[in-house]
Every structure is written in C-alpha cells, then in structure tokens.
Amino acid sequence: MKHQAVEGFSKLSKEGKIEWVVNEYLNGDEKAIQTLKQYWNDDADLQKLHDEFSENTVSNFYMPFGLAPNFLINNELFAIPMAVEESSVVAAASKAAKFWQTRGGFKTTVLSTTKLGHVHFMYEGDFEKLKNAFDTKISAQLIETTNDITKNMRARGGGILALELIDKTSELANYYQIKASFETMDSMGANFINSCLEQFAKTLRAEIEADDTFTSDEKDSIQIVMCILSNYTPDCIVRAEVSCPIEQLAEGNVTAEEFIEKFSRAVRIAEIEPYRATTHNKGIMNGIDSVVIATGNDFRAVEACAHTYASKDGHYSSLTHCEVKDGIFRFWIDLPTALGTIGGLTNLHPLVKLALAVLGKPNAKELMGFVAVAGLAQNFAALRSLVTTGIQKGHMKMHLMNILNQLEATENEKNYFVNYFKDKTVTHHTVIEEFCKLRGVKNVEEIKKDK
Ligand SMILES: CC(C)(COP(=O)([O-])OP(=O)([O-])OC[C@H]1O[C@@H](n2cnc3c(N)ncnc32)[C@H](O)[C@@H]1OP(=O)([O-])[O-])[C@@H](O)C(=O)NCCC(=O)NCCSC(=O)C[C@@](C)(O)CC(=O)[O-]
Numbered sequence: 423m424k425h426q427a428v429e430g431f432s433k434l435s436k437e438g439k440i441e442w443v444v445n446e447y448l449n450g451d452e453k454a455i456q457t458l459k460q461y462w463n464d465d466a467d468l469q470k471l472h473d474e475f476s477e478n479t480v481s482n483f484y485m486p487f488g489l490a491p492n493f494l495i496n497n498e499l500f501a502i503p504m505a506v507e508e509s510s511v512v513a514a515a516s517k518a519a520k521f522w523q524t525r526g527g528f529k530t531t532v533l534s535t536t537k538l539g540h541v542h543f544m545y546e547g548d549f550e551k552l553k554n555a556f557d558t559k560i561s562a563q564l565i566e567t568t569n570d571i572t573k574n575m576r577a578r579g580g581g582i583l584a585l586e587l588i589d590k591t592s593e594l595a596n597y598y599q600i601k602a603s604f605e606t607m608d609s610m611g612a613n614f615i616n617s618c619l620e621q622f623a624k625t626l627r628a629e630i631e632a633d634d635t636f637t638s639d640e641k642d643s644i645q646i647v648m649c650i651l652s653n654y655t656p657d658c659i660v661r662a663e664v665s666c667p668i669e670q671l672a673e674g675n676v677t678a679e680e681f682i683e684k685f686s687r688a689v690r691i692a693e694i695e696p697y698r699a700t701t702h703n704k705g706i707m708n709g710i711d712s713v714v715i716a717t718g719n720d721f722r723a724v725e726a727c728a729h730t731y732a733s734k735d736g737h738y739s740s741l742t743h744c745e746v747k748d749g750i751f752r753f754w755i756d757l758p759t760a761l762g763t764i765g766g767l768t769n770l771h772p773l774v775k776l777a778l779a780v781l782g783k784p785n786a787k788e789l790m791g792f793v794a795v796a797g798l799a800q801n802f803a804a805l806r807s808l809v810t811t812g813i814q815k816g817h818m819k820m821h822l823m824n825i826l827n828q829l830e831a832t833e834n835e836k837n838y839f840v841n842y843f844k845d846k847t848v849t850h851h852t853v854i855e856e857f858c859k860l861r862g863v864k865n866v867e868e869i870k871k872d873k
C-alpha cells in the first residue's frame with residue numbers, strides 16, 4: 423500500500439501523532455498504541471522532560487543501563503556505567519577490569535584538549551592581499567567581535583586559542599577556510615564553537631567590505647559556505663593504558679609468552695588490515711559508546727572522530743597498540759574525543775546525572791579517561807577471547823537469554839538452559855533443538871500454533 427505524506431505532523435499532539443502512525447503504517451493496530459504507551463513514564467513531568475529532548479516523540483526507547491565494577495584507574499576504584507543493548511559487552515568490560523585490577527590497573531593521561539571549527543568560504547581574488555588583511559586586522563577583529571560570546575569561557579581558562587587562514591584552492595577552486603582552535607573546558611563545545619564561527623563569518627565579510635584595498639569584484643566574490651565545528655579533534659587526545667610484567671599474563675594452560683604472541687599478532691593484524699581493523703575498532707567502540715551514551719554525550723561525534731583518527735596515516739588501522747619492552751607488556755589506546763560534563767543532556771537526563779555521580783562527578787578530562795579505559799578494556803576482553811577460546815563461547819553464553827526470551831521460555835526453562843550450556847558452546851540452533859526436545863515438539867512452529 424502506498425502511504426500519504428503528512429502536513430504539519432510536528433504540530434499534532436502526541437496522541438495525534440500516534441493515531442497517525444498507527445493508521446498510516448500499522449493498519450490501525452490497537453496493540454501498537456499500547457506498546458508505545460507502555461513505555462511512557464508514569465511521572466508526567468519526567469515524561470515531558472524526555473519528550474522535549476528530541477522532536478516528534480511518541481514514546482521512550484529503553485536501553486539497558488549496566489555497571490562494570492572493579493575498574494582500578496589511576497589507583498582509584500570505579501564502577502563504570504554503560505548503556506548498551508548488546509549482550510556480553512558489560513560482562514567483557516567487567517572481566518577485563520577484574521583482570522587488570524590485580525595487575526596495576528589502568529592509567530589515563532589527557533595529552534591535549536584543543537577543539538576545532540572552520541568558516542568555509544569562497545573568494546576570487548589575490549590571496550596575498552587576503553592573507554595580509556587577515557594577519558594585520560581581520561584576525562584581531564574576529565577575537566574582538568566574539569568577546570561577548572567568549573567572556574565566560576575565557577574566565578574559566580578557555581576560549582579561542584588560534585586563528586588561521588587556510589588556502590584550499592589546490593583542492594577546490596576559490597576555496598578558503600578560517601581554521602579556529604578552541605579550549606572549551608568542561609563542555610564538548612559544539613554550540614560555543616558554532617556561535618563563535620558564525621560571528622567570525624559576519625566579521626570577515628564586514629572587514630573585507632570596509633577595506634578599500636579589495637576591489638569591488640573581490641568583495642563581491644566572498645561567499646560564506648558554512649560555519650561549523652569539526653568533529654575531528656586530533657589534538658584532543660586521551661591515552662589509556664595497562665601494563666604488567668609479562669609473567670603475570672599466564673593463565674590456565676596458556677603461558678604468558680604464548681598469550682603475548684597471539685595477542686600482539688592480533689593487534690598487529692588490526693594495524694595493517696582494514697577488514698580486521700574495522701571489527702577490532704567496533705569492539706573498542708562497544709565500550710566507548712556505552713559510556714558516552716550513559717553519560718549523555720554525543721556518540722555520533724565520538725564515533726566519527728575515532729574512525730577518522732583511525733585513518734590518519736592514510737589507511738584505516740587499529741586504535742589500540744601493544745608492545746613488550748624490558749619484560750613489561752604494555753597495551754594502550756590514544757583516543758581523540760570531545761566530551762562534556764556540562765551542557766547537552768548532561769545536567770538534564772536523570773540517569774545521566776546518576777551515571778556522572780557514580781563516576782564521582784568527573785570533569786571533561788576525567789570523563790575522557792573513563793571513556794578511553796572502557797574502550798581499551800573492551801578490546802582487551804575481546805582479543806583475549808578471540809585468541810584463546812574464540813569469541814562465540816562467552817558472547818553466546820550472554821546471548822542465550824535473548825534467544826530464550828524470543829522463544830518465550832519460562833523461568834524454569836531458562837534455569838535448565840543455563841545449566842545445560844555450562845560445558846557447551848551456545849549456538850542458535852542447539853538452543854532451538856534442545857528447547858523443542860524439552861517441550862516435546864518437533865519444531866518452533868508447533869509451539870507458536872499452541873498459543
Ligand atoms: C563474556 C565473557 C566475559 C565471559 O567470560 P567467562 O570467563 O565465561 O566469565 P566468568 O563467568 O568466569 O566470570 C568472570 C568475570 O567476567 C564478568 N562476567 C561474566 N559473566 C558476566 C555476566 N553475566 N554479567 C556481568 N559480568 C559477567 C565478571 O566480571 C565475572 O567476574 P564476577 O562478577 O563473577 O566476579 C568473556 O567470554 C569475554 O570477555 N568475551 C568477550 C565478549 C565481547 O567482546 N563481547 C562484545 C560483543 S562481540 C563484538 O561485538 C566485538 C568483537 C568481538 O567482534 C570485536 C573484535 O572482534 O575485536
């Protein structure tokens with residue numbers, strides 16, 4: 423069936439929006455209305471708060487909110503809040519935390535905190551004239567005319583750090599940039615940076631307009647294309663690392679040397695092979711995104727930045743690295759990431775506030791550390807599984823409940839399966855086979871028919 427476009431959807435009430443989607447796309451299914459409403463919060467004020475985070479909201483989308491305890495970070499113990507839908511992520515982080523807790527824990531260092539933004543503009547004229555005007559006058563005016571916007575940030579120790587005129591004409595005819603560097607303290611800085619950039623664009627235009635050294639053609643040629651922060655922040659980097667004497671890596675019947683050889687090889691493969699690097703980094707992002715979401719930060723920005731950084735040397739590569747030197751194994755990540763503990767949702771979402779409180783109300787630099795640690799821990803756990811037992815053993819053990827819930831297993835049946843798989847690897851079809859056996863049916867269709 424072809425659907426009708428809708429005019430003024432945003433102006434409908436919440437009930438009106440639900441009625442529309444149910445009639446237009448869900449064949450008037452009353453159950454769909456119930457499902458959407460079932461996730462509303464009983465507290466009307468709290469629901470209103472959630473509705474207003476976004477637009478055209480009709481319900482809330484729950485994500486599991488978990489805790490990974492036992493993270494020894496810079497000699498202090500933390501439990502890391504993680505919001506993630508994928509099974510085994512929180513378990514893996516917890517397992518890695520437990521492992522490193524007795525081996526010196528994680529260390530974090532913020533290496534830099536500079537954020538960037540650009541005014542992208544076109545200019546058809548003499549570059550040297552533009553450069554001269556920029557260096558002698560315009561640049562100072564850009565600072566001057568944003569003084570109001572930057573006043574509070576400067577008082578906190580932040581603000582505009584540097585301004586540069588960049589000639590990009592070799593890549594696109596007539597294309598130039600004002601590249602601006604910022605220190606945004608405890609905020610991610612998107613709104614602050616964009617406000618400064620939009621003022622820069624106005625000032626640039628006004629300064630050139632008022633400068634008689636530019637011809638009228640040159641003045642007319644100025645076109646502001648856009649003013650926007652860059653989510654690529656290669657100079658806003660946190661390092662998280664773990665290290666221990668190599669002999670401490672022996673476990674079960676795997677010797678330390680054997681483990682290190684396998685582990686290092688796996689990291690090296692991710693460094694040189696983009697197919698593997700993508701999955702390797704996905705595992706790292708399991709940890710990073712979970713903490714970024716739980717702490718109300720912008721995970722799309724964090725993802726975009728991490729992947730650009732992973733390609734900085736001309737090919738997509740691993741975000742983590744390891745080495746063995748003087749009998750010490752060291753494993754680390756350098757993560758570029760712009761995070762805030764002020765602004766965005768951080769002081770609005772009740773669970774975000776709680777997550778930040780669990781972490782001891784960190785500032786942005788400390789939060790960068792937690793996020794990088796979660797990524798490193800996740801990668802350690804995944805690689806450890808991959809090069810020893812294989813990933814499916816642990817992952818499917820955690821995924822078992824999802825399969826059983828799909829089958830609508832009872833609590834007794836769930837207990838039976840946890841026991842049944844104690845010494846076996848879970849696969850989708852073995853669960854189904856055993857489930858049918860238990861219910862005395864030939865296949866799942868028969869169970870569905872009985873309902
Ligand atoms: C899954 C485990 C942890 C099982 O590991 P295990 O050895 O079977 O666990 P255990 O039952 O012996 O428990 C050891 C500890 O693990 C944690 N743990 C164990 N179970 C739980 C649980 N239910 N809930 C919470 N925590 C759990 C917990 O810390 C526990 O200590 P305890 O709490 O008992 O003192 C392990 O096999 C593992 O780390 N696997 C890696 C899983 C993983 O990376 N998952 C991500 C999804 S797969 C993916 O997306 C990425 C990937 C893998 O493709 C990336 C890549 O390729 O690099």
Ligand SMILES: NC(=O)C1=CN([C@@H]2O[C@H](COP(=O)(O)OP(=O)(O)OC[C@H]3O[C@@H](n4cnc5c(N)ncnc54)[C@H](OP(=O)(O)O)[C@@H]3O)[C@@H](O)[C@H]2O)C=CC1
Nearest residue numbers: 574575606607608609610611612613614720723764765766
């Ligand atoms: N491309 C992208 O990534 C984009 C992202 N966004 C969104 O922008 C939001 C983040 O923007 P952001 O500017 O960080 O957030 P906000 O604008 O919500 O809050 C930041 C402001 O808080 C004030 N502030 C108070 N205390 C501090 C402190 N200690 N340190 C720093 N600032 C402080 C500052 O304003 P003042 O100095 O005036 O007091 C600062 O500019 C996110 O929701 C993100 O999703 C928006 C556009 C684009």
